[in-house]
Amino acid sequence: MSSSLISPSELDYIIRGVDDNLRADGRGRLDYREVILETGLIFQANGSARCRLSKGTDVLVGVKVEIGSIEIDGTDEEVAAVKAKRGRVVCNVECSPIASQQFAGRGADDINNELTQLVDRVLNGPQGGLNLEKLCIIPGEECWVVYIDALVLDYGGNILDLIFMTIRAALYNTRVPKTVIEEDKEVEISDDVEEWERIEGWELVPISITLNKIGTRHIVDATVLEELATKAKLSVMVNKNGKICGIQKIGGGSIEHGLLNEMMQTGRSIGQNLILNLDKMLQKEDEINAERAKNDKIGFFAAA
Structure with missing residues (x-):
């Protein structure tokens, strides 16, 4: 600003x-201002959280895990070999126009893209915390894709810090279904919620x-x-x-x-x-x- x-x-x-x-x-x-935290707010998500800074910035994060294909881009064989054994994290940050006037119009796209790229770079980077190798189901073929969607509901300053705090809380609340690989490489997902587990490494996010x-x-x-x-x-x-x-x-x-x-x-x-x-x-x-x-x-x- x-x-x-x-x-x-x-x-x-x-x-x-x-x-x-x-x-x-x-x-x-x-x-810091007082941080108000809630978890488990979105029932259709695998994990969710909402954080507020006193009467200021308010962020809601939902986490959804789905089975997807392993994406290997580039021609570097060493990089391709690493990606073939890892899951993926897909991030999206959106600042609601009702949160602040600066989030309305064309400028909002730039802000959203900048925040999304920063969050994505951290969580998919070597120090992101999450054990992406544990999210691999069939090397080179299928993996768990972790979709993280952050929505800024209100703005009172310090938006980036609260986004990361809320993401970490939402990942703590997230549970990934247990999978079993059949002989024909069919993936069977357990319906027993008691067997679902947190993503390994969430505590190091x-x-x-x-x-x-x-x-x-x-x-x-x-x-x-x-x-x-x-x-x-x-x-x-x-x-x-x-x-x-x-x-x-x-x-x-x-x-x-x-x-x-x-x-x-x-x-x-x-x-x-x-x-x-x-x-x-x-x-x-x-x-x-x-x-x-x-x-x-x-x-x-x-x-x-």
Whole structure:
């Protein structure tokens, strides 16, 4: 977003607040807003989750697994041999026009494509976490294809971080059916839901920590106004073990070498702690869902 959309007085107020470690909503530079999490919302999906940042950004993710053909592109024999034994992850991110005015019109396609490509690059990359080899059913022929669809329902800043958090929660909620290969290479899918399992490696799926350079300092979990005051962004992809799995610079501004190292280490530390809290929330959500399943749902019948 263009900084021309913010007045000089607002810009000065934000910069001074960041310098004093006291932002407009009372948070410090490295404080996140409250994350509200729900799982198992879409019954037709193999897994789903919804995350909200307080009263700000709201993201819904559905995961669907289907048997598909193994795609081998390119002429490199070594690459082809690896792909012949791996499943696939297909990502799609869509920002709803009702979430923000910037998601309406032609500009929305560019935003959607940029976010989709970034998510796809991380999850299909070597540090994506998911064990794609375990998703292979018949080498060179069939595999599980994991379709991940993210929908941004509301926007209040820090969209990329929340997308990755919600994807990780949805993958935790995802179960893949057990398959048996017959002698004629026919694939039989188990109907017993109790035998379905999580995708191996989901716990190593990284999340994003986006650090916004405002003035000479940086903050995390920026609001819309703070993003307008941002000169440059650095998104650090971090997994559960604190390993940096990728870095993406966003925006045209520069980041000094010393500040870059500091931002990377900040992202790594915050990311590891955030995943720890996220996993605790997921376990608690499992307990809540199990309790809900025991109780009768409250509803009504429409009168004739």
